[in-house]
Amino acid sequence: xxxxxxxxxxxxxxxxGRNQLQVLEDGEVSIPLFKDRLHSLGFYPLKSxxxxxxxxxxxxxxxxxxxxxxxDAGPDRKEIMTRETMEMVIKAASFxxxxxxDITGGAPELNPDFRWFVEQLTSLGKKIIVRCNxxxxxANHAYLDLPEFYKKQKINVVSSLPHFSAIRTDAQxxxxxxxxxxxxxxxxxxxxxxxxxSGLELDLVYNPTGAFLPGSQQSLEKExxxxxxxxxxxxxxxxYAITNMPISRFLDYLIKSGNYEAYMEKLVxxxxxxxxxxxxxxxxxxxxxxxxxxxxxFNQMLDLKIGENTxxxxxxxxxxxxKRDIIVNQHCYGCTAGAGSSCGGxxx
Numbered sequence: 295x296x297x298x299x300x301x302x303x304x305x306x307x308x309x310x311g312r313n314q315l316q317v318l319e320d321g322e323v324s325i326p327l328f329k330d331r332l333h334s335l336g337f338y339p340l341k342s343x344x345x346x347x348x349x350x351x352x353x354x355x356x357x358x359x360x361x362x363x364x365x366d367a368g369p370d371r372k373e374i375m376t377r378e379t380m381e382m383v384i385k386a387a388s389f390x391x392x393x394x395x396d397i398t399g400g401a402p403e404l405n406p407d408f409r410w411f412v413e414q415l416t417s418l419g420k421k422i423i424v425r426c427n428x429x430x431x432x433a434n435h436a437y438l439d440l441p442e443f444y445k446k447q448k449i450n451v452v453s454s455l456p457h458f459s460a461i462r463t464d465a466q467x468x469x470x471x472x473x474x475x476x477x478x479x480x481x482x483x484x485x486x487x488x489x490x491x492s493g494l495e496l497d498l499v500y501n502p503t504g505a506f507l508p509g510s511q512q513s514l515e516k517e518x519x520x521x522x523x524x525x526x527x528x529x530x531x532x533x534y535a536i537t538n539m540p541i542s543r544f545l546d547y548l549i550k551s552g553n554y555e556a557y558m559e560k561l562v563x564x565x566x567x568x569x570x571x572x573x574x575x576x577x578x579x580x581x582x583x584x585x586x587x588x589x590x591x592f593n594q595m596l597d598l599k600i601g602e603n604t605x606x607x608x609x610x611x612x613x614x615x616x617k618r619d620i621i622v623n624q625h626c627y628g629c630t631a632g633a634g635s636s637c638g639g640x641x642x
Contacts, residue, residue: 342616342618352375451496508535536637569642
């Protein structure tokens with residue numbers, strides 16, 4: 295088998311979430327199973343501690359095609375959550391113990407029922423997070439009032455910004471994205487987002503632009519704040535440093551660039567047992583655009599639905615989900631490397 299065929303075969307095996315072996319280009323298996331690592335520490339099976347956060351993907355359509363996107367989102371994606379499924383989510387959101395609804399995509403704003411969905415959830419008194427890619431705000435006139443809408447609904451806006459320089463941001467997210475992102479951030483600032491004492495929270499997400507782990511979240515936040523304020527007059531609240539998971543487009547990059555083996559070894563060698571107790575899957579439940587349930591957003595993209603012996607659709611949401619066994623796989627090394635990683639940044 296030539297090198298190209300070998301890489302394609304490797305990607306296909308890795309994208310099959312049920313495959314537990316990591317096969318290197320030379321055909322040798324050398325990476326220990328994540329579940330075995332947990333078992334050796336007495337953490338397997340990993341158990342849910344409850345459901346405090348519902349992370350809801352309301353569609354994979356996006357106005358961008360970012361290189362690191364684990365959702366494989368883009369303008370050509372047609373998967374979108376219906377209002378009927380949203381109504382099931384709203385019903386589940388009233389469940390005792392759930393305090394946060396984290397709305398994501400794609401670009402969630404492209405769902406035609408997005409604003410209705412947000413308003414319904416806000417009326418429940420829950421904390422609402424919207425994962426906004428920023429450029430959607432300036433995409434056309436239909437979205438220019440999003441900062442005002444977010445303010446009215448008191449939304450916590452969380453947005454990806456790989457770097458405080460145009461060249462590194464555009465390399466990951468597309469040409470011209472940095473300039474549009476800065477314009478959108480200024481619009482959010484004008485509404486009070488990221489400003490001291492406003493109560494309107496604007497958080498940024500940093501993903502490494504290559505096959506390496508993020509640096510100190512605290513140091514990165516300090517640097518981002520200083521650079522964005524001094525160069526562009528932009529303010530924000532917190533920075534989340536997130537490890538890139540070896541799935542989807544980032545997996546493609548690792549394979550094509552010949553970095554897959556080294557990156558996986560880096561994740562495995564950086565495994566931190568202290569991070570296991572705080573991984574986001576223990577208190578978060580991920581809801582797909584079609585209403586199916588997953589232990590986390592990454593499992594959703596690998597189609598690893600919650601356990602086979604229980605209902606796995608939002609219509610059947612109930613107490614049985616609170617103490618479920620969590621499905622793990624090799625990509626979970628990304629959440630337990632170094633200081634740990636989650637959709638809310640480092641976990642230690």
